[in-house]
Amino acid sequence: MKSIIRPSAWVLASLLAFSVPAWAEDFRVGFVNTDRIFREANSAKAAQAKLEQEFSKREKELNDQAAGLKGQADKFEREAPTLSESQRQQRQRQIIDQNRDFERKRREFQEDLNARKNEELQQVLERANRIVKQVAEAEKYDLVLQEAVYINPKHDITDKVIKALNAAR
Known part of the structure; x- marks a missing residue:
């Protein structure tokens, strides 16, 4: 019985060995780098410009508010030794409240920006x-x-995809 199984296994292995290279030659694999598409495609650049335009005003307001808050904190540090205890506590609370408001606005801005992006x-x-x-x-x-991991x-067909994507606009 062993002699019957061995020749048939050998024949099957031989057939597979000869057919796999033929199959492998016909099998075509491509790779697309999506990071490059997001950086180089015109539609991705247009989306980035649209986002910058949409969010630039809020970002400037946040930067201005941060600068104002820093200025107030610096002023408080300089004036704190000359203020009464109640004035110092009042100004400190005021700065803390403004900072809390700023952080909330900054967090909302970042969430909105990420969602739109x-x-x-x-x-x-x-x-x-x-x-x-x-x-x-x-x-x-x-x-x-x-x-x-490696390609x-x-x-790599990324260039072809970017060209076709730019042409499709």
Whole structure:
């Protein structure tokens, strides 16, 4: 019985050994670097400019408020030795309240900015994924990866995707 199993296993192994290289030659893999798309694609740059325009006024107000708060704290430090105890406590409470208000506004600003940034980047990513699919279908890729530890540069199709994405605008 052993003699029957061994030849058939050997035949199967031989067939697989000869068919895998043929299959591997037809299998095309591509790679897309999404970080580069977010940095270099015109739609990503436009989204970044839109966000900067949308949030620049609030950011300037926060920076002005921070500078004013720092000025008040510095002034308080200089004048504290000459103030009465009640004046010192009142000014200290006032600075603490203003600082608390500033921190709340800063946190709200950061949350709003992050939410809008995610919305804009999601739109860019959706467009990029459509382009990746088009490129993959046109060039007959079997698999396109977006994350990898290492990728041979010959498999990187990021430039093609960025060109197509910029042309699609």
